[in-house]
Amino acid sequence: MAALDPLVCVVDFHHARGPEVEIWLGAEEGSDPTTENDWGLLPFMALSDGAHASIEDYSYFTLRRAATSTHPATSLFGISCTRQLDANQLIDRPADVTRSTVQKAVVVITDRPQCFGAIKAQLGVVTAAWFAQKDFTDIEILQRFQESLPQLLKNQEGQTGQDFGLSLRELIHDFKWQTLVLFKCALLQPKVLFFGSHCERLCMMQFAVISLIPSLIRHLQDSADPKFNSYEDKLVMPTSLKSSNRASLLAYMGLPLQLFGKGSLFGPYTPLQQLDILADQDTKSYIVGSTNSLLLQQRDRYSDILINLDDHTVSATSSSLRQASILSTPDRRWIDFLTQTVQDTWDEANPSRPKDHGFAGSEEFIRMQFEEYLLAMLASVKYKLYMENNANKDNFLTDVDGDPASEFSNDWVHAWMQTENFRIWNKNTDSHLFDIVDPKHPCSGGLSIEDVQRRLAHLFANSTFQTISLGVCVLILAWRLGK
Template identity: 80%
Template structure:
């Protein structure tokens, strides 16, 4: 299958007609991807509500790519850079520019968001240079940019996943123990709504969160439409395992957990015009972001949990979700340890790196902690299932005391076992995963005096 060549479009804010696609670059002459794929909302996704309040803003979104003779339907990913210019500065001012400012967005559409960090840096620079020309009829810089994209992405291949945007350090520094609540919440696949007036930050928070599930950023092909389910349809249970190879171990343990399969949606920036899709009966779960405060008035209708980035608050509207997300004592120990490590190494001038440049508190360190937590949880749940299956068997000898999955919170485990991602995971993994990874919470053990003091301090 030929890879999808990244394409570029320019979206203009027309004073009478609103946002509209002005030009496509990198597409066959006479074709319009927006018409072919039914993307009437593309201009609204590219020019986010509130983008006019800042000099530069970025928006990230997902699009459904209709099937062609050679390709099945799949998800595409957009990143747009919005800027504005005083209309009086234009060298060629078209007669229909009647407002005092011109606002445009340059959009890159690609088949995977995993190297958007590199794309964003270049997109920002190119958009800035194009605006500096003060002549929007001259598209040479844009054409060269579009032609260079395939090479840019090829050069990123084989690189470690470039997690772009908000560092996990910043996520933990801001949300502290609630970072684990958000992580466990995502696994339960409720309706998660992020709100914030700064679009780029809003999108980055969501990407940072889903990047905590190893490999998920590379497997988002179903995320643009709740009807998509190609990940499960093409999944094969791994039969071999090299424990010394991390990729082999993760695949054998059933990662990535697929949060965006059948009935689910991921829309880092979701314009108001897309709300019908969220309210649709077939949409059971999602992680989406909005910059429009109208949604806050309808939060009960559109969310089970609302993460307000402007006010640093998390509001859980569903009572059953609230009780499932109460952290266990080992959970609290785990996330308090991470929070403390980040705070101890915090550097105000460079939030993304520990001040001593050491490993503790680094991005890689945080990822590995969450990975270890997740693998232990998966193993403990398999052990729970194994015990339940053998409870009538008197010759059954347990290697572990009690049910180790309760250390991840009994209610949470019950809720997780009712999700779609659990169903897929359980169907395609070996029943004895607990022989590979110890089914024990990384911070297991009874309540200590430290736990009590920590609770009181908080």
């Protein structure tokens, strides 16, 4: 399907009618994208709850693009920049401006969310300049911006990096070992609710999590509507592999795992007006974000797992999910190493890059670690399945001991094998993936003294039993483990 030229619109907060689309730029003359696509909630998505408390805020959201005679229905992605201005500063104050401040959002709608980083950089500058004019009737700067967007996106083609302004370092710094809990829970496709006071950070954290699944951000065409399933419908099982080509390897291994197909939804910012789709019986799973504390009061209804960005907590409301999310010993060893690397290179003045400007602890370093972890998990599960299907035959991989998938937690593996993304992955990948990637946890191995010490340090971190010697506890547990 041909790419969509980006659309730009202005959303205004009217004192009597509330948020409403004021003008469209880039749409065909005489057309109204709001009506044609049933985007009645777009103004609420663009002007997030609490945006009035910030000088500048950003919102990210998904929209369903209606089918036409030339293209099928698909998902589009919006990014808005909200600012406000003292109404007394307006050069020509309209009669219907009765409030002390004017609040507006400039919105870009595109089919390429992987370009959000580049779009946001320009959007912020343009919105600030438009407000600085203090005359909202002059939209020339917005028109030039919309006309420049196709070239901006074209310049991004072929870019392999993640140009989001994402901060995986911040994610790990804030959530530490729970980052891996969150990642593994997302793969189980539960109802995931992010809550946070700041909309931009709320949205960015969700994109950060799903960006850890290689290639997923470039395959979100089904994410705006639980009825969409075009990714699976068009998926063809790879039959060849160029091991020296990373993209070929990832595709052969079945990536991206498709979290957003039939029955699933992605809504980085989801306003209260959209809650009915979350409660719909056809919506089985989602990753959504809200800045409204009302959802915290109804967490049991709208989430299986709640991520509170204000207090850095991850809490599963589902007992089965709680059990499946318990990390194995190799898991804890792996994520603790990653967390320590980020901590050791943390720069408070510039959290997005290591203080020594080195590779260890960088965004790309973190991404590569998660990619290695994920590929090892996929190979281990394929090996488990092969061994179960060939239980009466000799184990031809003599260097593989037992069930390597168990090191990723048996409860989690069992839960993942019940998901839609597992079904799609297993159906469309070779049964011998473990010949390509070693079926072994990156931090494979039994419980060590270091693991015991790590567990005890975590156990006593907030304990009142500070008088107990950690060293004595380690020796006792080590003795018991050796028996």
